[in-house]
């Protein structure tokens with residue numbers, strides 16, 4: 001187990017922000033996760049569990065214990081039926097490496113989630129999603145050590161209360177478990193692929209591909225994402241910074257009368273979702289900066305570190321954008337990123 005004091009988190013957050021924590025504990029096995037749990041029961045310090053730190057904004061040094069999984073490896077298990085395969089993966093594995101592995105073996109289910117940054121443990125917390133798919137569609141089981149008891153728990157997917165980018169790990173179970181493994185259930189033989197989302201089909205048409213293989217679909221998604229989103233290794237960011245607000249039908253109709261071009265997504269009979277990125281763009285923020293923090297020039301939902309930004313710089317920009325959106329549209333938008 002790694003146990004470090006006064007440790008820099010610069011390489012543990014994709015915003016590329018310098019901040020330290022008082023103590024950093026890293027577990028590389030279930031037994032080490034149990035040791036971490038025992039230490040925390042003694043220490044009683046504030047706690048922050050991180051994966052790759054790609055949904056995280058650090059605003060100051062963290063006076064507490066940061067915990068990180070370094071559990072690596074995967075194993076293939078037999079599924080309950082012959083058409084599926086179970087893949088049990090260590091929570092410290094990089095998510096996209098697992099997508100690549102599934103695609104290479106011809107197993108269907110993870111391909112639309114290609115190139116989402118972060119680790120396997122967080123995929124089960126965040127219920128990561130993209131292009132009409134989400135992790136909960138393939139999560140079979142989560143294994144974790146309970147911090148209060150040190151017990152190893154097996155949590156089936158249907159107990160995790162998965163919703164849009166939501167899970168019980170983010171709410172009722174926050175800081176209750178250290179995830180050690182996630183088991184995904186994948187289709188052994190690829191069937192109809194999910195290509196009717198975003199501009200996947202248009203890009204496939206452009207490449208003259210009628211019935212893509214898993215590999216071709218992954219390549220197209222990677223290219224679309226690289227075109228649209230900044231690479232955190234080159235420009236610090238945490239992906240979509242704000243959640244897309246869901247508004248009442250009355251509010252939606254009032255806005256639509258004012259902005260007939262406004263994009264929107266149907267939620268249910270009484271609610272509609274409005275893309276926060278569109279509103280931010282309408283407020284003139286796309287490509288603009290406030291100090292060392294800025295709004296990405298191709299995707300207004302993404303805030304970026306233009307170089308040397310502090311967490312406070314990003315928060316200042318976030319608050320200014322929220323104020324402008326509220327004034328212009330009468331809608332409150334909220335950060336999706338975990339601000340510490």
Ligand SMILES: Cc1cc2nc3c(=O)[nH]c(=O)nc-3n(C[C@H](O)[C@H](O)[C@H](O)COP(=O)(O)OP(=O)(O)OC[C@H]3O[C@@H](n4cnc5c(N)ncnc54)[C@H](O)[C@@H]3O)c2cc1C
Pocket residue numbers: 014048049050051052053054055056069091116117118119120121122123125126127128129130165177178179180229230231232237238239240338
């Ligand atoms: C360029 C870019 C693009 C992105 N695109 C998408 C996208 O398309 N779709 C999408 O859904 N997200 C996207 N994201 C957001 C991000 O990649 C996901 O939220 C991802 O799951 C975060 O993984 P992480 O390992 O970095 O987790 P972190 O940000 O470190 O943590 C996320 C949460 O998981 C918890 N956690 C992490 N590991 C463990 C563990 N072992 N045990 C218990 N709890 C744990 C943390 O406490 C925290 O609550 C994007 C981010 C970036 C930078």
